[in-house]
Amino acid sequence: MVRNITSFTGNGVADWLVQRVSAVILAAYTVFLTLWFLALPEWSYEAWSGLFAQGWVKVFTLLAILSFVAHAWIGIWTATTDYLKNTTVRVLVQLTVILVLFVYLILTFDAVWGV
Amino acid sequence: MKVSVYRYNPEADRKPYMQDYTLDLPEGKDLMVLDVLNLLKEQDATLSYRRSCREGVCGSDGMNINGRNGLACITPLSQALNGKSSLVVRPLPGLPVVRDLVIDMSLFYQQYEKIKPYLQNDEPAPAIERLQSPEDRAKLDGLYECILCACCSTSCPSFWWNPERFVGPAGLLQAYRFLADSRDTATDERLAELDDPFSVFRCRGIMNCVNVCPKGLNPTRAIGHIRSMLLKNAT
Numbered sequence: 359m360v361r362n363i364t365s366f367t368g369n370g371v372a373d374w375l376v377q378r379v380s381a382v383i384l385a386a387y388t389v390f391l392t393l394w395f396l397a398l399p400e401w402s403y404e405a406w407s408g409l410f411a412q413g414w415v416k417v418f419t420l421l422a423i424l425s426f427v428a429h430a431w432i433g434i435w436t437a438t439t440d441y442l443k444n445t446t447v448r449v450l451v452q453l454t455v456i457l458v459l460f461v462y463l464i465l466t467f468d469a470v471w472g473v
Numbered sequence: 474m475k476v477s478v479y480r481y482n483p484e485a486d487r488k489p490y491m492q493d494y495t496l497d498l499p500e501g502k503d504l505m506v507l508d509v510l511n512l513l514k515e516q517d518a519t520l521s522y523r524r525s526c527r528e529g530v531c532g533s534d535g536m537n538i539n540g541r542n543g544l545a546c547i548t549p550l551s552q553a554l555n556g557k558s559s560l561v562v563r564p565l566p567g568l569p570v571v572r573d574l575v576i577d578m579s580l581f582y583q584q585y586e587k588i589k590p591y592l593q594n595d596e597p598a599p600a601i602e603r604l605q606s607p608e609d610r611a612k613l614d615g616l617y618e619c620i621l622c623a624c625c626s627t628s629c630p631s632f633w634w635n636p637e638r639f640v641g642p643a644g645l646l647q648a649y650r651f652l653a654d655s656r657d658t659a660t661d662e663r664l665a666e667l668d669d670p671f672s673v674f675r676c677r678g679i680m681n682c683v684n685v686c687p688k689g690l691n692p693t694r695a696i697g698h699i700r701s702m703l704l705k706n707a708t
Contacts, residue, residue: 362670370667370674371707374700436675440634 362439364452366432377432380425387422416470423466427459474498475559476513478520481570489570491561498550506538506553507545509560510574522574529687532622536574537563542624542685565627567636580636581623581643587666588640588648593659609655616650616695618688619643625682625692631675639675640667642682642692648673649695652702661706668703 366373398405409415434455442448474496481489494513498504504512507524514520522545523533529547536545538553539561553560564570569577594603626632626641640648648667651657667673673696682692 365670368670369707370670370672371700371703373670374674375704375708436677440631 380429383425477561479563532620535622542628544687567633584644603656628681638671646692
């Protein structure tokens, strides 16, 4: 049995399912924001903050950033285990990506709930 | 015609090189690539390659012909050239070269061994054969025909990068052949061996395997069926 401790869930079926579901959520969020921008008569900070003042938009945004982190990690993990054969280099790149994704996650939480 | 062949003899050469040959072909005949190699062998007896049945049944002479994996014995020269004037022959990519066009297929066979390519049945053996309905037998069509030539697995980048951990298209086609067999009762055990992030899920569905299979089989579809079975079992 092949094991890997750094994959997102450690299980191939779960990783695969998470990657697909998160892709659908990200696609829906992208379409939602694009349509919102196109439908807006005039772009302004008030309209933007008004959008994010609504509870369901906050929840949708957090769902999207969680999907982004999971989706990106599964993809990057796959690419690093394919191409980076040196263990030190691979682990360093993986840890750097985890750090960056963690920062994105915290900043998004802060932006949505902090204001 | 110019023929360029990958040459490497680990005992004599420091590194592999391409050797060019000029060959006079018989008029009015579309030779197979294997016939061309046999003519070269008459010129240069040191050239090494595997071949046996010379009719696409044994799977010995898988090689990379003008950039595409295939069996030399059933690849017509006209098809291999496809309008070009010279032929370039290399070993199947991704596995260690033993000599010239002969590769070491140990990793390929290890993956095949891993999927336990034989029927497992824990019920008492009947007095006659274990019978199958025609419908159940039909489920094995498109799976059992694989001759293990390795053209598919050695055209798969996922297998190039992780040949120790990704089973590869040939092994997975056979894994599904036993998962789909109504006479096999080890389905759960088989699936349990495949649900890690590498064995099946390293397949990204680029279908190089389908593109090169000399028998016209579809490993990507079989992998999709395994994925569905794993998903059904796990959710």
